[in-house]
Amino acid sequence: MHYYIFSISLIIAGVAELVDARDSKSRGGDTLSVRVRLPVPKNNDKGSVMETTDCIFCKIIARQLPVEVVAENDEVVVIKDIAPKAPVHYLIIPKKHIADVNSLKQADIPIVGEMLLMAKKLAKGLSGSQAFRLIVNNGPDAGQSVFHLHFHFLSGKKMLDF
Ligand code: 5GP
Ligand code: ZN
Numbered sequence: 001m002h003y004y005i006f007s008i009s010l011i012i013a014g015v016a017e018l019v020d021a022r023d024s025k026s027r028g029g030d031t032l033s034v035r036v037r038l039p040v041p042k043n044n045d046k047g048s049v050m051e052t053t054d055c056i057f058c059k060i061i062a063r064q065l066p067v068e069v070v071a072e073n074d075e076v077v078v079i080k081d082i083a084p085k086a087p088v089h090y091l092i093i094p095k096k097h098i099a100d101v102n103s104l105k106q107a108d109i110p111i112v113g114e115m116l117l118m119a120k121k122l123a124k125g126l127s128g129s130q131a132f133r134l135i136v137n138n139g140p141d142a143g144q145s146v147f148h149l150h151f152h153f154l155s156g157k158k159m160l161d162f
Helices: 002-015 056-061 106-124
Strands: 017-023 032-037 069-072 076-080 088-094 133-135 151-155
Touching: 056 076, 056 088, 069 106, 076 106, 088 106, 106 151
Parallel strands: none
Antiparallel strands: 017 032, 069 076, 076 088, 088 151, 133 151
């Protein structure tokens, strides 16, 4: 029986923190009792609990993935889109995980303000025309594919179609 306890403990320790493993036989029973504590969601640097550990933008913000950062402040990070739709195609991303526009709360207004001011700052750094287009997709039917709020910042060509 002790061999089995050890084996099961090893398996569990591989996926979660092992808290307690007891053979209830020692207390007179026949069943194995194992209690595990699952990993606690990590806070990002803005103090908000990430809603998903699978969020690619949260991983980029945490530098868990290689990324070239175009600009950054306390609230916002800007990266180049991996599949640009214009000569200049940046993504303006809040450091706080907010899934989409629908998820915004009153308290998030300063963050959205910072995102807009970041667009203004990016425009000033453009060579040539400082015209730009901001796009935010909300929901899969609108083309949202990454469910962490972001503005697409597009520039470098005439965009007169809408
Ligand atoms: P959405 O479709 O949600 O409005 O925009 C998501 C954008 O993120 C897409 O334009 C896509 O090309 C971009 N994207 C997805 N994964 C990555 C990535 O790993 N790195 C970068 N730089 N952009 C990404
Ligand atoms: Zn995220």
